[in-house]
Amino acid sequence: MTDAATVRDVAALARLAISDQDIENATAEFNQTLALFDALGTTDTTDVAPMINPLDAAQRLRTDQIETLVDRAGLMQNAPASEEDYFLVPRVLD
Amino acid sequence: MSGLLPTISSLARQLSEGSVSSRELVEDAIARTEQINPTLNTVISLDKEGALAAAGRADQARADGATSPLLGVPMLHKDIFCTQGVRTSCASKMLADFIPPYNATVVNKLHDAGMVSLGKCNMDEFAMGSSNETSFFGAVKNPWDVTRVPGGSSGGSAAAVAAGLVPMATGTDTGGSIRQPAALCGITGLKPTYGRVSRYGMIAFASSMDQAGPMARTAEDCALVLNAMAGHDLLDSTCADLPVPDYAATLERGIEGLRVGIPKEFFSSHLNAAVAKTVTTAIKELEAAGATIVDVSLPSTDLGVSTYYVIAPAEASANLSRYDGVRYGYRCDSPTDLQDLYLRSRTEGFGEEVKRRILIGTFTLSAASYDQYFMKAQQVRRLIAEEYQSVLKDVDVIAGPSAPNTAFVLNDDSKSVTDMYMEDVFTIGANLAGLPAISVPAGLVDGLPVGMQLIGPRFGEAELLNIAHQFQRRTDWHSLTPNLEGLTG
Numbered sequence: 361m362t363d364a365a366t367v368r369d370v371a372a373l374a375r376l377a378i379s380d381q382d383i384e385n386a387t388a389e390f391n392q393t394l395a396l397f398d399a400l401g402t403t404d405t406t407d408v409a410p411m412i413n414p415l416d417a418a419q420r421l422r423t424d425q426i427e428t429l430v431d432r433a434g435l436m437q438n439a440p441a442s443e444e445d446y447f448l449v450p451r452v453l454d
Numbered sequence: 455m456s457g458l459l460p461t462i463s464s465l466a467r468q469l470s471e472g473s474v475s476s477r478e479l480v481e482d483a484i485a486r487t488e489q490i491n492p493t494l495n496t497v498i499s500l501d502k503e504g505a506l507a508a509a510g511r512a513d514q515a516r517a518d519g520a521t522s523p524l525l526g527v528p529m530l531h532k533d534i535f536c537t538q539g540v541r542t543s544c545a546s547k548m549l550a551d552f553i554p555p556y557n558a559t560v561v562n563k564l565h566d567a568g569m570v571s572l573g574k575c576n577m578d579e580f581a582m583g584s585s586n587e588t589s590f591f592g593a594v595k596n597p598w599d600v601t602r603v604p605g606g607s608s609g610g611s612a613a614a615v616a617a618g619l620v621p622m623a624t625g626t627d628t629g630g631s632i633r634q635p636a637a638l639c640g641i642t643g644l645k646p647t648y649g650r651v652s653r654y655g656m657i658a659f660a661s662s663m664d665q666a667g668p669m670a671r672t673a674e675d676c677a678l679v680l681n682a683m684a685g686h687d688l689l690d691s692t693c694a695d696l697p698v699p700d701y702a703a704t705l706e707r708g709i710e711g712l713r714v715g716i717p718k719e720f721f722s723s724h725l726n727a728a729v730a731k732t733v734t735t736a737i738k739e740l741e742a743a744g745a746t747i748v749d750v751s752l753p754s755t756d757l758g759v760s761t762y763y764v765i766a767p768a769e770a771s772a773n774l775s776r777y778d779g780v781r782y783g784y785r786c787d788s789p790t791d792l793q794d795l796y797l798r799s800r801t802e803g804f805g806e807e808v809k810r811r812i813l814i815g816t817f818t819l820s821a822a823s824y825d826q827y828f829m830k831a832q833q834v835r836r837l838i839a840e841e842y843q844s845v846l847k848d849v850d851v852i853a854g855p856s857a858p859n860t861a862f863v864l865n866d867d868s869k870s871v872t873d874m875y876m877e878d879v880f881t882i883g884a885n886l887a888g889l890p891a892i893s894v895p896a897g898l899v900d901g902l903p904v905g906m907q908l909i910g911p912r913f914g915e916a917e918l919l920n921i922a923h924q925f926q927r928r929t930d931w932h933s934l935t936p937n938l939e940g941l942t943g
Contacts, residue, residue: 414888
């Protein structure tokens with residue numbers, strides 16, 4: 361069983377907030393989902409290699425060559441806040 | 455049931471004969487969408503201007519001598535595919551105003567084949583759901599019964615095809631998101647082999663399982679569309695560098711002697727009895743066509759749900775970490791500092807199911823839990839994949855239900871989060887193992903569609919499509935349509 365404090369810690373890692381009002385329900389659902397995973401623990405996986413890619417394919421590498429797929433202006437058009445070619449965020453340093 | 459709805463094949467014939475123009479088809483599809491969409495909520499971005507212009511270009515190309523079975527045929531994209539200049543929201547508040555500066559490869563390929571996109575279909579937010587109720591833009595209604603869900607996550611695509619807005623819509627399938635809604639809406643949906651279709655420009659959910667595919671009325675139409683969708687793409691490093699066969703050219707092979715494996719675990723207590731009976735009858739139709747039915751076993755079927763719901767949220771938590779309110783997507787009002795910007799943008803921008811999965815994924819990837827959950831699930835994934843491969847050495851194809859139930863009612867409070875996850879129990883295995891699978895209409899239970907699922911070996915799409923086509927030559931379940939008269943606003 362995972363307690364509310366752990367769920368809050370995980371939420372903080374994921375940059376998500378859980379209100380005091382929602383924490384009890386969130387913790388209950390969290391534990392309900394973890395209970396679904398119990399069956400994994402009883403499965404013998406001795407000497408079984410993890411399967412990261414369903415085709416067991418190795419990552420293919422491209423030639424190390426610069427290609428422009430989308431121009432800077434196109435990429436900047438969805439920025440919530442920008443100035444010239446820069447994304448604006450709240451001040452990080454005083 | 456009302457009359458037959460057009461298929462791509464029938465529209466291609468009419469376009470080729472000159473009895474209809476692409477512009478007429480697109481105008482009709484737009485009118486139909488505007489009439490029916492207020493009830494079903496299947497389309498969340500309608501690009502009338504772009505569609506009419508594309509239809510005009512298709513008609514001109516045909517006049518200039520171009521021919522293609524897809525040229526000028528209207529379609530819709532699931533709103534997970536980036537479309538240049540057309541909003542791509544993934545049905546999330548987070549991307550509610552996102553206008554991509556580029557097209558997904560699937561979008562480009564279907565455009566190049568001459569298809570005319572009308573716009574974007576509703577879906578579960580970031581493809582996380584099996585009912586289409588997690589969309590920021592509201593739930594989609596099932597055209598067979600508007601008090602019920604269409605399935606998910608490609609529920610908007612399935613409902614749009616079932617209601618005859620278009621003959622084909624794209625979908626994506628991470629744990630059953632093409633096959634389950636296809637089953638619940640009475641259409642045909644194909645999840646290709648992992649790597650068969652490029653994922654470039656397809657907004658990522660769980661990158662080791664996400665795969666795009668066609669949703670249409672018939673297997674023949676799915677074959678025509680897969681011809682255009684499939685193929686190697688340098689922009690997706692997991693896309694297979696293998697030749698693409700002509701799937702439509704190999705649909706007339708008989709299935710005499712075909713070995714069809716029926717996993718006993720697919721007919722377990724999870725399965726609604728009436729659905730079981732319907733799928734069993736459909737399997738007998740394959741036997742009547744000359745196939746040999748073989749009992750097989752996939753003992754880790756239930757374990758697949760646990761495995762999937764570790765791996766998919768873990769990959770999702772990593773993929774969705776990019777939404778931070780800085781470069782694109784939702785940003786909260788007046789952030790006090792950078793941490794506040796991240797925290798509130800994500801908390802306000804994501805819906806409840808997405809946040810639930812990010813939390814679980816973050817937990818299973820954390821240092822203290824990684825071996826117990828994430829690494830363990832990856833090991834069990836291999837055992838499951840090996841089970842499928844072993845069975846597929848003995849049989850040509852695996853058959854069973856696509857979903858344990860018919861469409862369930864909207865806002866069903868009696869279903870817990872994990873009850874909902876069990877809706878994917880029969881579809882998840884193909885994603886974990888990277889196998890192709892198709893759902894075909896197999897009958898009705900209390901007036902609601904049931905799907906039969908066929909799972910094949912890696913890159914065995916041609917065989918699956920042929921079996922599905924042979925089934926559809928012997929049955930007419932794929933021709934049934936809901937009573938659309940009640941859907942007009």
